[in-house]
Each structure stands twice: as C-alpha cells, then as structure tokens.
Amino acid sequence: MITIDESDPTPPFGQIRRQLADEIRVGNLAPGHKLPSVRQLAGDLRLAAGTVARAYSELEADGLLESNRTGTRVKQIDAFPTQAREAARAYIASLNGLTLEDAIRAVRAEWKTTEEAATR
Amino acid sequence: MLHFALLFPLVVVVAMIALAVARRGPFRALHISSAAAASAEATNRRLRLRNVGAIAATVACATLLTVAGLIGSITTERQEPLDALHLLLLTPILTAVTAVAFFAFLPAFPEESASRTADLTRRTPLTFGPRSVFVAPVAAAALLAFLIVLLGAVADPDGRMLSYSPDVAKMGGGGGTFPGLVYGIPLLVGMVLLAGVLIVALKRIASAPRPTDASLREADSTVRLLGIRVVTKTATSALLVTAGSVCILAGNTAESINRGTSVDGRGNPIPADATMQAIGTLGTIALWLGVALVAAAIAFVVGAIGDATRKPFEIAPVAEVLA
Structure with a gap:
C-alpha cells in the first residue's frame, strides 16, 4: 500500500519512491511482482501520470524495478538481512x-x- | 430488406419497454460510513447522468445508422461495391461500439482527504467480474466468424449472391442476396473494431481510480462489476444479432431458391432435385437459427439495459447489513 500525505514536505514522487523501495527491500513485494500501471497508480493517488512514471523510472535506475512491454515488475534483489x-x-x-x-x-x-x- | 432493417431498432425498443415495466431496486445494499455517504450518493448521481448520456448516444447512433441504411436502400443500386445492406448489417456492431465506449467511463468517488492510498496490485477485469461474464462475447464472436467464413465459402464467386439452377435448359432455379464475403469481410473488420474497443473499455473500467475510504471499496467494486456486465452484454448482443441477421438473410435466400425451382420458365412444375431440397432444408434451419440468435440477442440487450439503468448500490442501515 502506498500513501500520499499532502502534509509531508517530500514531493509526491519522492514519497512513492521511498515507500516502494522500502516495500521491496523488506520483501513485502516479491521479485517478479507486477506493479500497477502508471495510469492506475496515478488515478488512485490523484496524481499526474508523469509523477508516478518518474518514481518508477528512478526506482529502475536504482535497480529495484524492471520494465518491459508487459509492465513494470519488481527486480530480484538482496533483501535486508x-x-x-x-x-x-x-x-x-x-x-x-x-x-x-x-x-x-x-x-x-x-x-x-x-x-x-x-x-x- | 425493410423487415431486416427494422430488426435492430425493434430489439432496442422491446428491451426498453421490458426495462420500463420491470424496474428493479438497487443492485446491492451496502454499509457505508457516514463520512463517505455523501461521496457515495454523488457517485450514484454521476452514474445516472453517465447512463442517460450513454443510452441516448446509443439510441441516436442506432437510429441514425438505420435511417441512413433505409434511405440508402432506396437510393443506391444493389450491385454497387458498398450498398445499403453493408450499413444495415454493420448497424448493431457500430451501435455497440458507441455504447461500450460511453459505458467505459466510470465517475470517480469524490474525496477530499489530505492523504490518498493505493494498492500495489494491478487490477484487471478478472479482479471484478467472474470468468463466465467474458465467455459470452468470445463465444458470440467465434460463432459470427464461423458463420462469415462458412457463408463466404457457400456464396457465389461474386461474394454477394447465392444462385442455383438444376436444369439450365428448362430455366428453373433462382437466386438472391446472400451474405458472402463482400458482406462478411466488413463484418469481420467491424468485429475486430468492437473487440478492440471492448478490451480497452474493460481495462479502463478495471484501472479507473479507486476510492481511499475503505467503506467505499465494495461500492466501487459493484460499480465496476456492473460496468463490466453492461459492456460485455452489449457486445454479445450486437454480435448475436449480427449472426442472427446473417442467418436469416442466408436462410431466406436459400428457401426462396427452393420455392423458385418449383416451376420452370413456362410455368410447368419441375421436380426438385436432391440439391434443391437440401438448400431448402438448410435455409429453413438457418432461418430458425437466426430467429433463435436474435431472441438470445434480445435477452442480452434487456440484461445490458437492466444493468445500465439499475442503481448500483444504496446505503443500508447497519442492522440490515448484519442481518
């Protein structure tokens, strides 16, 4: 579950990035888990699609996500010990x-x- | 052609009358927190507006296409590359495309909280609708594709007639308009268009924004389920009525060939050969199959309109939900 808090000074894409990274690193999202589409997540969080797309692409750059034609999935990583x-x-x-x-x-x-x- | 042209509007009118007679209560009674009740009621109102708009657009589309087809049948020659029958045969599918496109829009539950949440699971149409809902349009599409290919193979080489003459010397036999590939290929294109619009609509319904308030989740699922039912039933009914129309047209021509061969050019009776008798029998079977398919299409149209105009949910008192 991702929560966007308007009172949080962190910009929305940063909140998504941080929460998703935590979920992946602690193992709540298993490797291969298919994430919601950018459109779905942006709609649910009432954000622009570009905001979610930016969070996804930065997590890809961090090596936590991978995208292909079928969507965005959680990459195989070493979870926290x-x-x-x-x-x-x-x-x-x-x-x-x-x-x-x-x-x-x-x-x-x-x-x-x-x-x-x-x-x- | 007139009775054929009036088939689809008749289906719509019958369905609407059936609906007006049998107005039902809300689809579900749900407990929704008092804080979210206003949002739920606002969504119900927006859905009503969407339904009115979608039904009006659908009826307008069906009427315009039918009128254009009827005018075309009077003003155009039958042997032109695109005659009025093309338009009349495509009317149900094009009408369904309009309806599906309109019903794909789901109004969001208005919320004003400072925080919003989202699940990290991808929603698909199967998240909300049982598999059985999706079987009907696939089966109807397969049936229509099979009929188009079969009738295309049976038709004359020109792709728009069926004729048979047992004895050319005696000038017996007959022929008539037949749904060969000249009519079948546009129908296949229309079917692919409808399938594409239906897939996009289903994806859109599944991935539309969901409310953050947990007490609105069931209402949200109900709205999506009804949306999925409406678009799948609409597509199914359009495909079935098209398949039925094609069968009736083919059966009618086949039967008339059999009747036409009972007398020769001088009016003397000639015995029907085995092929003529087979054409006549197959024609009768096709006619009855067509009637059955149109009846099934009417059932789906009534179901679709019933789901489209029904109030998705009402806010029930807690005691009623617990009971």
Whole structure:
C-alpha cells in the first residue's frame, strides 16, 4: 500500500519512491511482482501520470524495478538481512514516542560517530 | 430488406419497454460510513447522468445508422461495391461500439482527504467480474466468424449472391442476396473494431481510480462489476444479432431458391432435385437459427439495459447489513 500525505514536505514522487523501495527491500513485494500501471497508480493517488512514471523510472535506475512491454515488475534483489530487520524491530520497540524522522536521525548520528571512532 | 432493417431498432425498443415495466431496486445494499455517504450518493448521481448520456448516444447512433441504411436502400443500386445492406448489417456492431465506449467511463468517488492510498496490485477485469461474464462475447464472436467464413465459402464467386439452377435448359432455379464475403469481410473488420474497443473499455473500467475510504471499496467494486456486465452484454448482443441477421438473410435466400425451382420458365412444375431440397432444408434451419440468435440477442440487450439503468448500490442501515 502506498500513501500520499499532502502534509509531508517530500514531493509526491519522492514519497512513492521511498515507500516502494522500502516495500521491496523488506520483501513485502516479491521479485517478479507486477506493479500497477502508471495510469492506475496515478488515478488512485490523484496524481499526474508523469509523477508516478518518474518514481518508477528512478526506482529502475536504482535497480529495484524492471520494465518491459508487459509492465513494470519488481527486480530480484538482496533483501535486508534478517539480522538487520530484527535489530531495527528491537530499536523501534525501544523508542518512546520518537518520530520516524527522529529515529532515523539518531541512527545516522550514531553511525557517523561509530565510523569516526573506527577510523581513529 | 425493410423487415431486416427494422430488426435492430425493434430489439432496442422491446428491451426498453421490458426495462420500463420491470424496474428493479438497487443492485446491492451496502454499509457505508457516514463520512463517505455523501461521496457515495454523488457517485450514484454521476452514474445516472453517465447512463442517460450513454443510452441516448446509443439510441441516436442506432437510429441514425438505420435511417441512413433505409434511405440508402432506396437510393443506391444493389450491385454497387458498398450498398445499403453493408450499413444495415454493420448497424448493431457500430451501435455497440458507441455504447461500450460511453459505458467505459466510470465517475470517480469524490474525496477530499489530505492523504490518498493505493494498492500495489494491478487490477484487471478478472479482479471484478467472474470468468463466465467474458465467455459470452468470445463465444458470440467465434460463432459470427464461423458463420462469415462458412457463408463466404457457400456464396457465389461474386461474394454477394447465392444462385442455383438444376436444369439450365428448362430455366428453373433462382437466386438472391446472400451474405458472402463482400458482406462478411466488413463484418469481420467491424468485429475486430468492437473487440478492440471492448478490451480497452474493460481495462479502463478495471484501472479507473479507486476510492481511499475503505467503506467505499465494495461500492466501487459493484460499480465496476456492473460496468463490466453492461459492456460485455452489449457486445454479445450486437454480435448475436449480427449472426442472427446473417442467418436469416442466408436462410431466406436459400428457401426462396427452393420455392423458385418449383416451376420452370413456362410455368410447368419441375421436380426438385436432391440439391434443391437440401438448400431448402438448410435455409429453413438457418432461418430458425437466426430467429433463435436474435431472441438470445434480445435477452442480452434487456440484461445490458437492466444493468445500465439499475442503481448500483444504496446505503443500508447497519442492522440490515448484519442481518
């Protein structure tokens, strides 16, 4: 399921791209899964067809989707390792009312600190 | 040709009378959240407008083509490359093309929420309509194609007549207009056009925007199902009435050949040979087959108009839905 939130500062094509990439990487969309046509998805989300087409083409460039004459399908990729997903799940459970953006910022900051410590 | 030309308008008129007599209630009673009720009612109103427009366009198309065919039958020579019979035979298919194109438009459920959702599954006509719905137009198309090829093979080399003479010296025998390939090929082209328009219409109905509100999903599916039923029944009825017309025309000519051979040029009776008798028998069979096909077409037209004009859903109280 894709959700477009008008209050989100990310432009609609970015919201589609991010949510689709997450669905594919966590394995909710299996390799070979046929995605809705650009027209169908754009109609459901009340967006211009070009917006959805841009998200699809950028995901293709990222190596997550492939298109041919019959439509757009999810490409065979290495999903997130189970270990990473379990750690993420534990991290989410430990968060007390933190937003997703704050949680990601915290991971990014700690990631940077750990990398800097490793290079010293 | 007059009775033949009036066949299709007659079908439309009979279907409309049948519908007016037997107005039914809504197709489904659904529980829809109070927040989405206004959207559902607005969609019902838009569907009514679409139906009125589509039916008016269809009737206008059928009438115009029939009148043009009738005028053409009076003003044009029968042996011209394109005579009025071409137009009259194509009238049901061209009318169905108009109807299918109009009924392919589904009004979207109006929504004003700040967030919209979409499933990541491709919707196809099979998502909404059972397979049996799609069998009828395919079977009707196969039957019409078979009849066109068969009658094309049986017709005279000119492709528009059938004649038979058991004994040329006695000047017996006869002939008449016959749906050979001169009439069959335009019908095949029309059939391909109708198939193309039907496929596009079905894809359009399936992929039309769906509402975000979960309580509107069943109403949305009902609207799509009725749309699919209308376009498939319309296409089926057009193909069946065309097949029926072709059979009646062929049967009528074959029977008249058999009748025409009962006397020779001087008015003396001549015995019918085995071929003449076979032509007569096959003519009778073709006539009855044609009548049966037209009757089946009427049933499909009535069904299509019934589905097209029926209110797709009404908002039912919660208790009624649970019961």
